[in-house]
Amino acid sequence: MPVQKYRSLQIKLTPQRLAILSYLNGNKTHPSAEDIYKAVQKQYPTMSFATVYNTLEALRDKGNIRELKIDPAKKRYDPDNTPHHHLICVKCNCIVDIHEDFDLNLPGKLTRGFDLIGKSIEFYGICRKCK
Amino acid sequence: MPVQKYRSLQIKLTPQRLAILSYLNGNKTHPSAEDIYKAVQKQYPTMSFATVYNTLEALRDKGNIRELKIDPAKKRYDPDNTPHHHLICVKCNCIVDIHEDFDLNLPGKLTRGFDLIGKSIEFYGICRKCK
DNA sequence: GAGCTTGATAAGAATCATTCTTAGATGATA
DNA sequence: TATCATCTAAGAATGATTCTTATCAAGCTC
Structure with missing residues (x-):
């Protein structure tokens, strides 16, 4: 190791x-x-x-x-600290990584005075096993 | 009421x-x-x-x-069940609604056999109060 | 390398949000 | 109004996480 x-x-x-x-x-x-x-x-x-x-x-x-x-x-x-998102099964809570860079920006007028740090996208669905 | x-x-x-x-x-x-x-x-x-x-x-x-x-x-x-996303302060955990429809689709090759149901986007930042 | 200081470990108690249980009460419907 | 399914209240039970305390080890200084 x-x-x-x-x-x-x-x-x-x-x-x-x-x-x-x-x-x-x-x-x-x-x-x-x-x-x-x-x-x-x-x-x-x-x-x-x-x-x-x-x-x-x-x-x-x-x-x-x-x-x-x-x-x-x-x-x-x-443990994977490269930027990525997740796809989650609503039944068994299993999680799969999505390594895709979505070009997504919060329009300035919606930031409400926040200093933005990052974003995270979760997709929900039902996995193959749970179907 | x-x-x-x-x-x-x-x-x-x-x-x-x-x-x-x-x-x-x-x-x-x-x-x-x-x-x-x-x-x-x-x-x-x-x-x-x-x-x-x-x-x-x-x-x-x-x-x-x-x-x-x-x-x-x-x-x-x-209580707001119209589709929307959230902007969250990492310090005080306060949450603000983002009513903006981001055109965001998971490419078919990344679905890993999931039946997709929905998605949720969270933006992280530091709110005005916590700065 | 010896002694010192800081931080880590183990075990279990404490905490806190949530869920469960039970007995009794109440709303919905005919 | 009678019936029945469901709801309520109180507290116990659960389960993940955090805290506490007494050791113990690592890494620094000399």
């Missing part, structure tokens, strides 16, 4: 954190804290939920992962 | 429900369950949280309100 790669995160690299980073690296499944806990626990049986949450919070604050507001029941995390 | 207007909802119209509907009618603030509870409690001191949730669930299932997934800490409800 390329520890080097994580140096730039500027957070202390402990074995638990490396295990979480390794699980997230290249992961396309948008896991919840519980998903991550369960996966990493196999390797570190003493892993605690608090460590998972602390690490995710640190990574989010460093801009390394995105916290998704898609599932009202729980937070989900997106 | 136009009780007539709510007949089409096909739900039993009790005083508590009418109070909730009246609070929601024309409301542009995207309230949480707690906001609604607090507001309606003034009129009905015996109102319970369960009634608020039950009513919101019924209204949502009838398509009369939208449940917003914008705030990870709590559900928020949008």
Whole structure:
């Protein structure tokens, strides 16, 4: 596992954190804290939920992962921090990435004095499995 | 209050429900369950949280309100069920409606076998107050 | 390398929004 | 008005997340 790669995160690299980073690296499944806990626990049986949450919070604050507001029941995390959008199944809540750059700008008269930061588009539908 | 207007909802119209509907009618603030509870409690001191949730669930299932997934800490409800998007302050979580029809289509090759239902665009920024 | 300081970990308690349960009350309809 | 399905209220239960506390480890300074 390329520890080097994580140096730039500027957070202390402990074995638990490396295990979480390794699980997230290249992961396309948008896991919840519980998903991550369960996966990493196999390797570190003493892993605690608090460590998972602390690490995710640190990574989010460093801009390394995105916290998704898609599932009202729980937070989900997106390790892919290139700009992209999501296609979500309204039945099973599964999420698929959409790597397409939509040329979309908010007309100046509608910004209501906001300093704009970004945008996010969610498409809703029913996935193949749920049909 | 136009009780007539709510007949089409096909739900039993009790005083508590009418109070909730009246609070929601024309409301542009995207309230949480707690906001609604607090507001309606003034009129009905015996109102319970369960009634608020039950009513919101019924209204949502009838398509009369939208449940917003914008705030990870709590559900928020949008009484405006005409198609529109949102502009959200990342600091105070305030939400402003954007009534602009963006011509936005997901290319067929990206649908991954989903039956598409709809889309939702969120713009993020910092509002005038929070600057 | 020893000691120090800061931050991380583990375990469980605490919190908070939401959902469930139950018994009793009320609206809708004929 | 009688019937019945549904609603209400109160509080318990749930479940994700956050907080607390006591250790422990990493990385710096000397």
